[in-house]
Amino acid sequence: MSDAYLSFANSRLGSVITSILGLPQPQPLRRFSRHQPVLDGEVLVGAGPQPGLLEALVASFSAMQAKTLAHDSLPQWTAIANAAGLMSGRWAVGDAPGMRVDALVFDATGLRDVVDAEPLYHYLHDAIRSVRPSGRIVLLGRSADGCVNPGQAVVQQALEGLMRSVAREARRGITVQLLRVAHAAEPMLEGALRFLLSPRSAYVSGQVITLTSPAGWMGAKVDWQQPLAGRTILVTGASRGIGEAIADVLGRDGARLVCLDVPQAQAALDTVATRLDARGVVLDITADHAPAELAALAAEMGGWDGVIHNAGITRDRTIARMRPELWQQVVAVNLQAPARINEALLTAGALKPGARVVCLSSISGIAGNAGQTNYAFSKAGLIGLVRSHSEAFASRSMAINAVAPGFIETAMTAAIPFAIREAGRRMNAMSQGGQTIDVAEAVAWLASPASAGVNGQVLRVCGQSLLGA
């Protein structure tokens, strides 16, 4: 559904009126198109004392062919980067203002005390206005369990509040994230940066993502143009909406697809499957025989490399008015079916090593929502599912994560009454709803080897929604 206010606010007259009235001024977000480089312009690199990721950053930026600049907090970057064949220079020499950049990346992994954060304050203070619209800001830190003393744990946790506040202030389609990199997870940095710095993460902001080093990880050579080439992935609920967008993006990234939907959606499913040269499966995932049927199909196809549990329904009522069948239907489709299917696939050995499962949760499962008790229960349950199963998946060299969309422009949200819909759309740092492609890009990243080191986590695709913040 189109967002008429977004178009109006970006017209000549609309921008004047919205500015005078102090109304939200959503920026049209830049989205990824095939063969586009990760970044068009420069990355301004800064760091606090004892940065732990400079080598990994040099390797990542070299592989991305990104151009970098050194902030005053990291003057040694110029020499390090140039020695690695990365063209680099100083930013804002003397009193000269710094040039505009596409991204800010600050290595805060060495911060051990609150006073160590001063270079970060200066860096953000100096540079935030120099980030171009739809630019990116990534702070790199450590997680509490990687901290050697309480002082370090304090300042590393403090980064979260800083990052979330900068994300609310940045506006102009700029996203801000905190990436916590565990010791030994440095090789995973490139895949995460490629997602977070590129337009693929257009509607992901204010997020904390942790990279760990998966046990027995041997490294994976990723074809960055086709990161899913050679992988077979099941997408449930693929005939329309977010599921269709996921199938499109996974197909674009090289996956061989199995697209599933209910019998009532067969015509639309056939269209999607034909377009993507995918295998169409007509099946109700709540049917008793569904898990065994899917496990048998996966085995027949030589095993699957991923499953996207996207199929979901709403049957909204307040808890007082909720009839038992409405509760049961929602819980059965959204939560029990994914759990049973995972179980069957794992038991049958039908998921290949390296397989990645992604569950579609929701902001409602994090923040709760009046009238959605059954839905919020099921979507919060999915978060429990990914967290509680992550170790078992890791022990098989696999990963399971969730994506929690906020307000996404779909048939479902178009049906919401106007006033509530407008409120839902604007209650986030981007002042607009997300597109189905934004969810699909996040799912595609989590389904690919580019997200190695991410397991048992929930990635919100919500434009930093105020709900559940």
Ligand SMILES: NC(=O)c1ccc[n+]([C@@H]2O[C@H](COP(=O)([O-])OP(=O)(O)OC[C@H]3O[C@@H](n4cnc5c(N)ncnc54)[C@H](O)[C@@H]3O)[C@@H](O)[C@H]2O)c1
């Ligand atoms: N649209 C949003 O703003 C939003 C926000 C948060 C989360 N989500 C979640 O994203 C997912 C996709 O949402 P959407 O807006 O595209 O929904 P949608 O209703 O457009 O599509 C859901 C698909 O799932 C299929 N499906 C439903 N029950 C099924 C069953 N028993 N077996 C097999 N397939 C079944 C439907 O036929 C449909 O094709 C859902 O899990 C939803 O809860 C959506």
